[in-house]
Amino acid sequence: MESLCVQEHEQISAFKFADDGTIKVTGRDLNECLYYLEIALDSIGGWTSKWRMVINCNTNKTEVICFSCKDIAAVPTTFQLCGNTIQLTDSSKVLGITIDRRLNYRQHSQNVLNNLMYRWVCISRYTNRNWGLNQRVLVRLTKTVIFSCLFYGSLIWQNNTNLVQLNKFWYKVAKSAVGAVFNIQQAIAEAILGVPPLSVTGRILAVKHYLKALSNTDDIHKRFLLNEVTSKNPVVLSHMKDIIRFIKWKHEYNPGFTSPSDTELLNNGFGMEDLFKLTKRTCHYSRGLIDKFTELLWQESIKNQLQLEGWPIIPRVSLSPLPLPHGTSREQEVLIMSLLYKNNLLNSFLSRLDRTRWNSSLCSCGCEDQTVIHLLTRCLLIEDTIRDQASYLLTTGNEVNMEKLDDLGPVAALLKRPQFHGSVSFACS
Numbered sequence: 001m002e003s004l005c006v007q008e009h010e011q012i013s014a015f016k017f018a019d020d021g022t023i024k025v026t027g028r029d030l031n032e033c034l035y036y037l038e039i040a041l042d043s044i045g046g047w048t049s050k051w052r053m054v055i056n057c058n059t060n061k062t063e064v065i066c067f068s069c070k071d072i073a074a075v076p077t078t079f080q081l082c083g084n085t086i087q088l089t090d091s092s093k094v095l096g097i098t099i100d101r102r103l104n105y106r107q108h109s110q111n112v113l114n115n116l117m118y119r120w121v122c123i124s125r126y127t128n129r130n131w132g133l134n135q136r137v138l139v140r141l142t143k144t145v146i147f148s149c150l151f152y153g154s155l156i157w158q159n160n161t162n163l164v165q166l167n168k169f170w171y172k173v174a175k176s177a178v179g180a181v182f183n184i185q186q187a188i189a190e191a192i193l194g195v196p197p198l199s200v201t202g203r204i205l206a207v208k209h210y211l212k213a214l215s216n217t218d219d220i221h222k223r224f225l226l227n228e229v230t231s232k233n234p235v236v237l238s239h240m241k242d243i244i245r246f247i248k249w250k251h252e253y254n255p256g257f258t259s260p261s262d263t264e265l266l267n268n269g270f271g272m273e274d275l276f277k278l279t280k281r282t283c284h285y286s287r288g289l290i291d292k293f294t295e296l297l298w299q300e301s302i303k304n305q306l307q308l309e310g311w312p313i314i315p316r317v318s319l320s321p322l323p324l325p326h327g328t329s330r331e332q333e334v335l336i337m338s339l340l341y342k343n344n345l346l347n348s349f350l351s352r353l354d355r356t357r358w359n360s361s362l363c364s365c366g367c368e369d370q371t372v373i374h375l376l377t378r379c380l381l382i383e384d385t386i387r388d389q390a391s392y393l394l395t396t397g398n399e400v401n402m403e404k405l406d407d408l409g410p411v412a413a414l415l416k417r418p419q420f421h422g423s424v425s426f427a428c429s
């Protein structure tokens with residue numbers, strides 16, 4: 001393909017991957033586009049007959065799609081290729097991503113969502129609040145079965161509009177994994193599961209992708225990047241800001257990771273254009289570094305959100321899962337996690353929810369409101385020996401502090417006690 005027409009005209013470019021090929025034709029107006037498309041199609045026709053290759057011209061195999069066209073009605077609906085007819089379409093699947101005429105990727109996003117919902121229905125058959133797969137397994141499954149699909153090519157198609165739907169779906173998954181009965185704040189569910197918000201994961205993937213591109217001296221993605229930065233593409237610019245953050249953060253974290261020439265750049269007010277001068281060493285990242293940087297962005301995002309809502313203490317987030325002891329049953333695990341969010345099954349929440357069913361927020365000991373802090377530090381119905389072992393859990397109110405959850409043995413024991421168990425789960429019906 002290239003040998004025939006691409007080199008002659010800058011308006012025609014070819015992209016190939018394995019047995020898949022795409023020809024892009026650009027022009028100032030429709031007529032110019034059609035003119036160059038004709039040249040490209042003729043050239044492909046000539047090439048294929050020379051090499052005796054047959055192109056499958058069926059729909060979904062070979063198609064024409066037209067982007068940013070003001071008058072789509074003026075575009076011919078069929079084209080001729082090697083004597084066969086190919087159709088003009090509104091969307092076409094290229095390497096697993098459905099590209100639509102308007103480039104908003106709404107259709108691809110919907111396809112992904114349908115696919116994910118099916119996968120999630122399959123997974124959720126094997127778990128509920130009381131039995132089945134535990135949250136550790138659910139998180140692992142989510143990452144491998146759901147996120148792999150959700151973030152495939154996300155850099156291209158995920159935008160704020162598409163993310164709204166996907167985020168609603170992810171909320172359902174997170175809520176089920178936590179085993180929450182009532183609505184749980186999404187940021188808290190994510191903190192409990194040790195899974196960052198979708199937007200943070202998306203930003204991290206972009207950082208990784210672009211760092212790879214920037215570390216090469218000559219790379220098609222690097223040229224694209226330079227082009228987009230020059231034309232001030234807002235999406236790319238926000239990704240570039242994250243990369244600058246990462247480079248600066250990494251340098252602070254360990255100056256030895258930055259090459260001497262780049263250290264000089266960093267010391268002299270690092271700018272967007274300096275990104276394209278970076279050496280391979282500075283662009284290098286490891287899994288551990290990326291994990292730390294993810295936690296940094298995640299912590300920032302949860303802080304911004306919860307501070308706005310008036311939370312006095314912000315949970316400290318971590319990618320490592322809750323250290324629940326081996327052999328904890330799903331039921332126990334769900335109860336333990338319910339201590340980490342507000343809308344659980346304790347009277348203090350239930351009475352706010354429905355006064356006719358739960359007339360008081362008082363604990364069954366009659367002393368004060370049945371809150372997590374009460375149960376673990378002051379409730380008369382719970383023996384002191386157990387409470388003293390467990391109270392360290394909740395030294396700072398409702399904070400979800402992963403560090404303090406090193407040993408949940410005593411809490412698990414506490415939760416098995418009939419009076420506690422009763423007070424937590426009596427309202428399930």
Ligand SMILES: [Zn+2]
Pocket residue numbers: 363364365366367368370374375378379380381
């Ligand atoms: Zn009590």
